[in-house]
Amino acid sequence: MKTPPLIPFWLLALTAAAIGMAVWATVNASMFDYDWQQTRPASAKPWFYVKVQDTDRTCRAILGTNASAMERINGCATWQPTHCIIYITPDAPRWIIEHEEKHCLGFTH
Numbered sequence: 001m002k003t004p005p006l007i008p009f010w011l012l013a014l015t016a017a018a019i020g021m022a023v024w025a026t027v028n029a030s031m032f033d034y035d036w037q038q039t040r041p042a043s044a045k046p047w048f049y050v051k052v053q054d055t056d057r058t059c060r061a062i063l064g065t066n067a068s069a070m071e072r073i074n075g076c077a078t079w080q081p082t083h084c085i086i087y088i089t090p091d092a093p094r095w096i097i098e099h100e101e102k103h104c105l106g107f108t109h
Contacts, residue, residue, distance in 0.1 A: 034109035042105045043084035049097075051090045058087050077103040 052058045059076035075088040077100040084104035088096060 036102065036107045036109050038106050039108050040079065040106040041081075043079050044082050045084075047084040047086060047101070047104050050085060050087050052087050053089065055087055055089055055092075062087065075100045077101070079104060079106070 055075050056073045059073040062078060063076055075086065075092060075096045077087070078085045086097070086100040086104065088100065
């Protein structure tokens with residue numbers, strides 16, 4: 001008769017997945033740890049939210065950005081003293097919207 005293992009396979013798999021997710025979260029959190037500097041006053045409201053299908057192409061065209069081709073641009077904002085325009089996808093997560101709103105508040109990174 002075969003004896004059962006001391007630690008079930010499902011527990012090992014679950015532990016490995018949890019460790020993997022923790023490592024992934026740590027690595028990705030540092031990718032988005034921007035050095036924010038307020039370089040101008042906040043833009044006056046209203047702020048306009050424009051939903052686009054391809055933020056990478058749209059933002060590169062609007063901003064003429066110097067981001068490398070390897071970086072995907074997930075949103076952008078154009079700051080003006082009288083208003084701000086935020087370009088995002090229709091399903092943009094809250095953290096992207098908040099990031100672009102910070103640009104409207106006068107911050108750069």
